[in-house]
Amino acid sequence: xxxxxxxxxxxxxxxxxxxxxxxxxxxxxxxxxxxxxxxxxxxxxxxxxxxxxxxxxxxxxxxxxxxxxxxxxxxxxxxxxxxxxxxxxxxxxxxxxxxxxxxxxxxxxxxxxxxxxxxxxxxxxxxxxxxxxxxxxxxxxxxxxxxxxxxxxxxxxxxxxxxxxxxxxxxxxxxxxxxxxxxxxxxxxxxxxxxxxxxxxxxxxxxxxxxxxxxxxxxxxxxxxxxxxxxxxxxxxxxxxxxxxxxxxxxxxxxxxxxxxxxxxxxxxxxxxxxxxxxxxxxxxxxxxxxxxxxxxxxxxxxxxxxxxxxxxxxxxxxxxxxxxxxxxxxxxxxxxxxxxxxxxxxxxxxxxxxxxxxxxxxxxxxxxxxxxxxxxxxxxxxxxxxxxxxxxxxxxxxxxxxxxxxxxxxxxxxxxxxxxxxxxx
Numbered sequence: 001x002x003x004x005x006x007x008x009x010x011x012x013x014x015x016x017x018x019x020x021x022x023x024x025x026x027x028x029x030x031x032x033x034x035x036x037x038x039x040x041x042x043x044x045x046x047x048x049x050x051x052x053x054x055x056x057x058x059x060x061x062x063x064x065x066x067x068x069x070x071x072x073x074x075x076x077x078x079x080x081x082x083x084x085x086x087x088x089x090x091x092x093x094x095x096x097x098x099x100x101x102x103x104x105x106x107x108x109x110x111x112x113x114x115x116x117x118x119x120x121x122x123x124x125x126x127x128x129x130x131x132x133x134x135x136x137x138x139x140x141x142x143x144x145x146x147x148x149x150x151x152x153x154x155x156x157x158x159x160x161x162x163x164x165x166x167x168x169x170x171x172x173x174x175x176x177x178x179x180x181x182x183x184x185x186x187x188x189x190x191x192x193x194x195x196x197x198x199x200x201x202x203x204x205x206x207x208x209x210x211x212x213x214x215x216x217x218x219x220x221x222x223x224x225x226x227x228x229x230x231x232x233x234x235x236x237x238x239x240x241x242x243x244x245x246x247x248x249x250x251x252x253x254x255x256x257x258x259x260x261x262x263x264x265x266x267x268x269x270x271x272x273x274x275x276x277x278x279x280x281x282x283x284x285x286x287x288x289x290x291x292x293x294x295x296x297x298x299x300x301x302x303x304x305x306x307x308x309x310x311x312x313x314x315x316x317x318x319x320x321x322x323x324x325x326x327x328x329x330x331x332x333x334x335x336x337x338x339x340x341x342x343x344x345x346x347x348x349x350x351x352x353x354x355x356x357x358x359x360x361x362x363x364x365x366x367x368x369x370x371x372x373x374x375x376x377x378x379x380x381x382x383x384x385x386x387x388x389x390x391x392x393x394x395x396x397x398x399x400x401x402x403x404x405x406x407x408x409x410x411x412x413x414x415x416x417x418x419x420x421x422x423x424x425x426x
Contacts, residue, residue: 020047020055023152024252024271026062026069027145032254032265034273035060038149044272048334049243051277057250061151062237063160065228066143067264068255071239075246117195121211124186128218131171135225138166143263160235167229173222174229183219187212241275248275278335279364281327282423287360287368290415291346293317295378295408303392303399310388317376321346323358323414325370338362340370344414348377348405356412368416376410379403 022045025035033040049055059069145151146158156165167174176182191197191208198204241250251269293316300313323344330338339361346354356374381404384393396402 020049020053022047022055022057022273024057024059025145025148025151026059026067026254026264027148028263029265031145032270034271035148035152038152040148043270044274046274046276048276048278050335051243051245051280053243055241055243055273055275057239057241057252057273059237059252060154061145061159062235063142063163063264064233064237065139065160065163066257067266068257069237070253070255072251072253072269073241073248074251075244075248117190117197118207118211120195121190121215125211125214125218128173128215128222131173132218132221135167135171135174138163138170142166145264154235160229160233164229164231164233164235167225168231171225174225176222179222179226180219183215187215241273243275243277245277247277249273250275276334278330281330281335281338281340281362281364282421284324284326284423286422287323287325287416288421289321289323289344289370290417291317291319291321291344291356291372292413292415293319293346293354293376293410294412295376295410298378298408299380301379301382301399301403306391307389308382308386308392308399313379317348317378319346319348319354319376321354321414323360323370323372325358325360327362336364344372344374344412346376346412354407356410358412358414360414360416365421366418368414370414370416372412372414374410374412375407376412377405378408378410380406380408 023035024032025040026032031040033043034045035041047055057071062069142159142163144158146155149155150158154161156162173179173182189195190211191199197208239250239252241248250273252271253268254264254266254270256264256266295317298313298317300311302309302311321344323342325340325342327338327340329340339359342358342360344356344358346356348354354374354376356372356376358370358372360368360370362368382388383402383404384396386393386396386402392399393402
C-alpha cells in the first residue's frame with residue numbers, strides 16, 4: 001500500500017515540475033531545425049502533452065532587425081499568432097539620401113573674420129555617413145547564423161548579439177542617448193557666428209535647407225539603428241502554445257525585411273511542431289462495476305426430496321457494485337492507458353458491506369478491467385436449528401431465510417460497462 005501511495009505522489013510531483021520548451025536554430029537555406037544538445041533534431045517534430053500545458057518555442061539565434069518571425073497555429077482547426085517586428089533598418093539604409101558625388105556647391109567668398117559653413121556642414125554629414133557605412137558592414141556580417149552550438153550558447157561573436165556588441169563598441173553615435181538633440185545642435189550651429197550663413201541670401205537658404213534635410217535623414221537612420229539593436233532587444237524570439245483538446249500544428253514562417261540580405265532561410269512553414277494532447281483520465285472517479293468473486297469452500301444449500309442438502313459451491317459469485325478509483329499511473333503513447341487503485345464494494349444478499357481493494361487498468365473510459373481482494377458474504381451454515389439431510393423446520397417455507405452468511409476472503413474480477421463513470425476529481 002505504501003508503494004502505491006508513494007507512486008501516486010511521485011507522479012503528481014513530476015507532472016507539476018515538467019517543463020516543455022523547444023529550441024529552434026534559424027540557419028541558412030534548408031538548415032533551420034529544432035535543436036537539442038548541440039545537434040539538429042529535424043524540421044518537424046511531434047510532442048505529446050497534457051491539456052492546458054504551456055509549450056514554448058524559442059528561436060535561439062533570431063535576428064529581429066533583419067527578419068520577421070511569425071507563427072501559425074492550426075488544430076486541425078486552430079488560430080494564429082504573429083510576432084511583429086519593427087521596420088527594417090537595411091531598407092532605410094538603402095534609401096539614404098546620398099550627398100552628390102560632386103559635393104555641395106563650393107563655398108562662396110565670405111567676409112573676413114567669418115568661416116564658410118558649407119564645408120564644415122558637409123564634413124559633419126560625411127562623418128555621420130561614415131559611421132552609418134560602418135554600421136552597415138557590421139549588420140551585413142551579423143546576418144550569418146553561426147553554428148548550432150553558438151546559437152545554443154548565445155555566442156556574441158555571431159548574429160544579432162554580435163551586431164549589438166559591435167555597434168556599441170565601434171559606432172559612437174549609436175551610444176548617444178540624446179542623439180536627436182545632438183543633431184539639432186549641429187544643424188543650429190552653422191546658422192550662427194562665426195559661420196558666414198546669410199539667411200537673406202536665397203541661394204544660401206536653399207543650400208542650408210538641403211543640408212538640414214540630409215542630416216535629419218541620417219538622424220532617422222540612427223534612431224532606427226538604436227531601436228533595432230539596443231541592449232533591451234532580446235536575441236531570441238519565442239512563441240507559446242497552450243495544449244488544447246485537438247492535435248495542433250504550429251508552423252514558423254520567416255520573412256526578410258530587406259531584399260539586400262537573404263543569408264538565412266526564409267519562407268513559409270520552415271519548421272513545424274505537431275502537438276498531440278494526452279488523454280485526460282479523471283484523477284479520482286466512481287466506477288459502477290460487475291464483480292466476479294471467488295471464495296474458497298463456499299457452500300450451496302438446496303431442498304431435495306423434502307430434505308436439506310449441501311454441496312461445495314464453485315465459489316464464483318456475480319454481484320453489482322462500485323469502485324472509487326484513483327488513476328495514479330497513465331501510460332502509453334498518448335496516455336490513453338491508466339493504472340488505478342481504489343476501494344470497492346459489492347452488493348451481496350442485499351448488503352453493501354462486501355469491501356475489497358482493487359487495481360484497475362483502463363483504456364480511456366471505454367475498456368476497463370480490474371482485480372481485487374477483500375471479503376465477500378458467503379453462505380456457510382444453516383439457522384433456526386435446521387440440519388443437513390433433515391426436512392425444513394415446520395415454521396420455514398423458504399430455504400434462503402435460514403441460510404447464514406459469513407465474510408470470507410475472496411478474489412474478485414471487476415468489469416466496467418464501457419463509458420460508464422462518474423468523475424469525482426479531474
